[in-house]
Structures are given as structure tokens and as C-alpha cells.
Amino acid sequence: MNLEVLLAARLAPAFETVAGEKIDPAVRASQHADFQSGAALALSRSLHRPPREIAADVLARADLAGLAEAEISGPGFINLTVADAVLTSAPADPEPGRPTGERVVIDYSGPNVAKELHVGHLRSTIIGDALARLFSWAGYDVVRVNHLGDWGTQFGMLIEHMSDPTGAYSLSDLTDFYRQARVRFDNDPDFRTRARLRVVALQSGDEPTRARWRQLVEQSERSFLDDYARLGITLTSDDFAGESSYQDQLASVVDELTAKGLLVESEGALCAFPSGFAGRDGEPLPLIVRKSDGGFGYAATDLAALRHRTRDLKADRLLYVVGAPQSTHFRMVFAVGRAAGWLDDGVVAEHISFGSILGPDGKMLKTRSGETIKLADLLDEADRRASSPPVGIGAIKYADLSSDRIGDYVFDWDRMLATTGNTGPYLQYAVARIRSLLAKASASPGEVTITDPSERRLILAIHGFEAAVAAAIEHREPHRLAVYLYDLAAAFSTFYERCPIRSSPSRLTLTTHTGTTLRHGLDLLGIPVPDEM
Numbered sequence: 001m002n003l004e005v006l007l008a009a010r011l012a013p014a015f016e017t018v019a020g021e022k023i024d025p026a027v028r029a030s031q032h033a034d035f036q037s038g039a040a041l042a043l044s045r046s047l048h049r050p051p052r053e054i055a056a057d058v059l060a061r062a063d064l065a066g067l068a069e070a071e072i073s074g075p076g077f078i079n080l081t082v083a084d085a086v087l088t089s090a091p092a093d094p095e096p097g098r099p100t101g102e103r104v105v106i107d108y109s110g111p112n113v114a115k116e117l118h119v120g121h122l123r124s125t126i127i128g129d130a131l132a133r134l135f136s137w138a139g140y141d142v143v144r145v146n147h148l149g150d151w152g153t154q155f156g157m158l159i160e161h162m163s164d165p166t167g168a169y170s171l172s173d174l175t176d177f178y179r180q181a182r183v184r185f186d187n188d189p190d191f192r193t194r195a196r197l198r199v200v201a202l203q204s205g206d207e208p209t210r211a212r213w214r215q216l217v218e219q220s221e222r223s224f225l226d227d228y229a230r231l232g233i234t235l236t237s238d239d240f241a242g243e244s245s246y247q248d249q250l251a252s253v254v255d256e257l258t259a260k261g262l263l264v265e266s267e268g269a270l271c272a273f274p275s276g277f278a279g280r281d282g283e284p285l286p287l288i289v290r291k292s293d294g295g296f297g298y299a300a301t302d303l304a305a306l307r308h309r310t311r312d313l314k315a316d317r318l319l320y321v322v323g324a325p326q327s328t329h330f331r332m333v334f335a336v337g338r339a340a341g342w343l344d345d346g347v348v349a350e351h352i353s354f355g356s357i358l359g360p361d362g363k364m365l366k367t368r369s370g371e372t373i374k375l376a377d378l379l380d381e382a383d384r385r386a387s388s389p390p391v392g393i394g395a396i397k398y399a400d401l402s403s404d405r406i407g408d409y410v411f412d413w414d415r416m417l418a419t420t421g422n423t424g425p426y427l428q429y430a431v432a433r434i435r436s437l438l439a440k441a442s443a444s445p446g447e448v449t450i451t452d453p454s455e456r457r458l459i460l461a462i463h464g465f466e467a468a469v470a471a472a473i474e475h476r477e478p479h480r481l482a483v484y485l486y487d488l489a490a491a492f493s494t495f496y497e498r499c500p501i502r503s504s505p506s507r508l509t510l511t512t513h514t515g516t517t518l519r520h521g522l523d524l525l526g527i528p529v530p531d532e533m
């Protein structure tokens with residue numbers, strides 16, 4: 001039961017009559033009453049009437065019988081107090097949405113082969129996975145895509161390094177392997193030449209070269225899957241659709257764009273110039289589709305991926321969970337996709353951007369020696385610091401998901417592992433406490449009655465689940481659900497302090513529902529809930 005939706009449905013016809021058009025009654029949970037509508041204030045200007053008068057007019061027409069009491073407050077808010085009888089009627093557990101019939105492709109994680117997952121991919125992985133869980137729960141047909149960086153000129157040096165006749169290399173530490181290849185590439189002109197020839201061999205399908213490339217990709221994929229398993233990420237090997245998988249579609253992408261007159265030759269390269277993009281010098285900004293050496297890059301692959309997702313996968317929505325620095329890239333890819341007709345008006349393509357993870361010094365999180373931190377090392381440290389792996393993982397994921405998506409946040413072990421405040425461990429403890437409380441009950445859950453204001457607040461909080469999930473989905477902001485769960489746990493705490501629970505059937509019902517709701521919510525965020533803490 002979504003009380004916001006119920007109340008809005010009752011107010012909507014009255015607002016429509018008064019405003020002369022359909023408007024959103026904008027019912028929101030409030031500090032001043034259970035819920036509040038501010039729509040009369042917003043209407044005042046267009047109707048040239050004082051907001052309190054509009055609110056009174058609306059209330060005279062609205063049928064709230066049996067659901068809520070209403071009152072005009074302040075400059076023209078409508079305060080709504082839900083009837084106790086509604087709140088005490090059998091509270092339902094959260095239920096997944098019915099199938100929407102819409103397919104949403106969520107592109108997230110996207111690490112690069114021969115470089116282990118590092119903290120830069122952490123946010124994409126955590127936020128993307130929470131969005132995938134949320135959209136599935138809400139009834140969307142979710143297709144997860146892991147757009148692996150498994151193609152490109154860097155493979156020339158990597159494969160050449162593997163081809164060293166002394167065989168003195170090891171793939172067990174891929175980051176290290178990458179570094180060694182890089183050093184040789186930078187310092188040895190002979191190696192550099194051979195690396196360049198390797199790129200050509202790879203692209204033309206030379207079998208021994210391909211075999212080594214596959215070995216590298218497979219080794220990387222295994223290490224990514226290990227990290228995902230530790231982190232409780234729902235991506236599987238079926239979701240890998242790396243850059244290499246679009247290679248045979250690139251020529252036809254160029255042909256189609258050429259036929260539509262969207263490509264211009266510029267200094268030997270084929271470029272699209274979507275309108276509205278200019279560089280710092282004011283010159284139109286090119287999206288390079290084919291480089292002057294005939295090779296294809298990141299942009300071409302993303303165009304092919306976009307066409308594949310709309311044309312073949314028939315996606316209705318495309319979400320790309322990638323850091324803020326790639327914002328221009330995606331806006332340009334979407335603009336070219338629209339011009340090419342691959343993104344028609346019905347399809348939504350969105351770059352779900354996010355801020356950086358900062359170290360205690362306020363700069364990008366790095367190791368002490370200034371290198372990027374490997375995800376596996378970070379997870380090892382979480383294991384050392386936390387009382388158990390789920391607590392460490394929960395702390396890391398919750399710290400990310402409870403932060404505003406767009407902003408940066410500071411990675412602070414002490415704060416994220418604290419058992420008080422808005423943290424993963426605090427919520428995990430709340431669930432564990434509820435479980436042990438219920439185990440010690442001396443009655444069975446029964447009909448709900450309200451005898452204390454904290455019970456009322458708790459019921460309202462439990463009912464807020466659906467609205468919180470809807471807001472998290474609508475804005476693609478998992479932190480809206482995190483904030484809700486924290487508020488719910490806080491409402492439970494107050495209730496627990498004020499009301500003896502063990503022998504009260506009503507309170508045991510409320511306690512059970514709080515536990516179920518918290519567990520569902522944490523699950524949608526991908527936060528593990530340990531049996532015991």
C-alpha cells in the first residue's frame with residue numbers, strides 16, 4: 001500500500017476541477033503532518049488566486065472519507081493525517097511490481113582486461129547493481145551488460161609481452177603484467193614495433209595471436225567474477241559483452257552513418273559532428289568514428305553497442321552507469337544515435353553519472369605510494385577491519401549507496417564501519433536485533449492497535465517502502481532508498497525504547513514487518529544481511 005499514491009488519487013480529481021487541467025497533487029511525507037501537498041502553492045501564480053483559497057476549494061471537492069483528515073496550513077499547504085483504521089488494517093509486506101513490459105539495458109562495471117578491477121570501477125559496479133536490482137523488483141525486464149574493455153591497441157604490447165621467448169612473465173598478477181609490458185613498450189623501440197605488428201595480427205585474426213588474446217581475456221574475466229562474488233554483485237559471465245564483441249559490426253556502422261550523411265572526413269579520420277558540441281576553441285567537436293589509420297576506437301564501439309541494444313535487444317531504456325568524466329562522450333554518442341535513427345523518440349538513453357571516491361586528503365583515493373587501489377586489496381582490508389565479511393562488504397557498499405550519486409564522497413573506514421549513524425553495520429544490526437527480539441517473544445503476532453505515537457510513526461515508516469523504491473528508480477538514485485531504510489530503523493529504535501514488545505501481539509506484528517521491510521530494502525541495495533552479528 002503506497003499511501004502517497006492513495007492520497008494523491010483522492011486529491012487529483014478535485015485539483016483537476018479547480019485547475020482546469022490534470023496536475024500532480026505532489027503528496028509527500030512531511031514533518032508537519034503525515035503527508036503534505038504543496039500543489040496549491042504551485043498553482044497560485046497561473047490561477048491568479050491566493051494558495052489558501054485554492055487549497056480550500058480543493059478540499060471542499062476532494063473525497064478523503066475513510067482515508068485521511070485534511071487541514072490547510074501555513075501559506076496554503078494541505079496537511080493530511082491518515083486515519084488510524086487505515087494504518088492498523090493488515091500491513092502488507094513489500095511486493096515486487098507487476099511486469100511493465102519495458103526492457104531496460106543497464107551498462108555497468110565495464111572494467112578493462114589485464115587491469116584488475118580498481119576503485120574507479122567500484123562505484124559503477126555498486127550503483128549499477130543496485131539499479132539493476134531495483135528495476136527488476138519494479139517489474140522491468142533488466143538486461144545487464146558488462147562493457148568490458150577487451151579490445152584496442154594496448155593488446156599489441158600485452159600479447160607481444162606474452163610472446164617473449166624466455167617466457168618470463170606471469171598472468172597471476174595482471175596489473176603487474178600490464179605494468180611490465182608498458183615499461184618495455186616505453187623503453188624498447190624494437191618491442192614497440194613488434195607490438196604494433198601484433199595489433200595488426202590480432203585484427204586480421206592471426207590464430208596464435210588470437211589464442212593469447214583469449215587467454216588474457218579469460219584470465220581477466222575470472223578475476224572480475226571473483227571480485228563480483230565477494231562483493232555480492234549479480235553480474236555473471238553471460239553479461240560480459242566486451243568491446244571485442246562489436247568488432248564485426250563496425251564496418252556496417254560506418255556504412256549506415258555514411259549513407260545517412262552523418263560522417264565527414266577530417267584529417268584522414270571519419271568523424272561525426274553532432275550539433276551543439278564545441279571544443280574550448282569554439283570549433284565543432286568531432287566524434288571520431290574511424291581513425292586515420294583505419295582503426296576503430298571507443299566511440300565507434302559505443303555506437304555499435306547502442307545500435308545493437310535498441311535494434312536487436314529492443315531496449316526501451318538504456319542506462320550507462322559510468323563516471324562523470326565520460327559525460328561528453330555519452331552525450332555525443334546519444335546525439336549521433338538519434339540522428340542515425342537508432343534512438344527513436346520512444347527510447348530513453350541516459351548517462352548515469354557519479355562522483356569520485358576521495359581519500360582522507362580530499363584527493364582521489366590512492367595507495368600511499370600514489371597508485372590506484374586494487375579492488376581485491378580493498379576487500380581484503382575490509383575483511384581485516386570488520387567483524388565478518390558481510391559486515392565489511394555491507395559497510396563499503398552502503399557508504400557508497402547512501403551518498404548522493406552525483407557528489408564525491410570521502411572513503412573513511414572508521415565512519416563506514418561504525419555501528420551507529422547512517423551506516424551499513426547499523427542497519428545490519430537493526431535487522432539482527434529484530435531477529436533476536438522475535439526469537440524471545442512470549443506471544444504471537446496479532447492485530448495492530450495504536451497506543452503510542454511511536455507506533456503510528458513506525459507504521460507510516462513501514463508503509464513508505466514503495467514510495468522510496470519508486471523515488472530511487474525514478475531518479476536513478478539508490479541513496480533515496482538508503483535514507484528511507486535509515487529513517488525506518490530510527491523509527492523502530494524510538495518505538496523499541498518506548499514500547500515493551502515481547503508480549504504484545506500488535507507490537508510483534510510491527511516488529512516483524514519492520515524486519516521484513518529492512519531486509520527487502522537492504523537486498524535491493526545489494527547489502528548482505530548476516531544471520532548473526
Ligand code: ARG
Pocket residue numbers: 107109110111112147148149302305320322
Ligand atoms: N571500460 C570503460 C572504462 O573503464 C567503461 C565502459 C563503460 N561503458 C560503455 N558502454 N562505454 O572507462
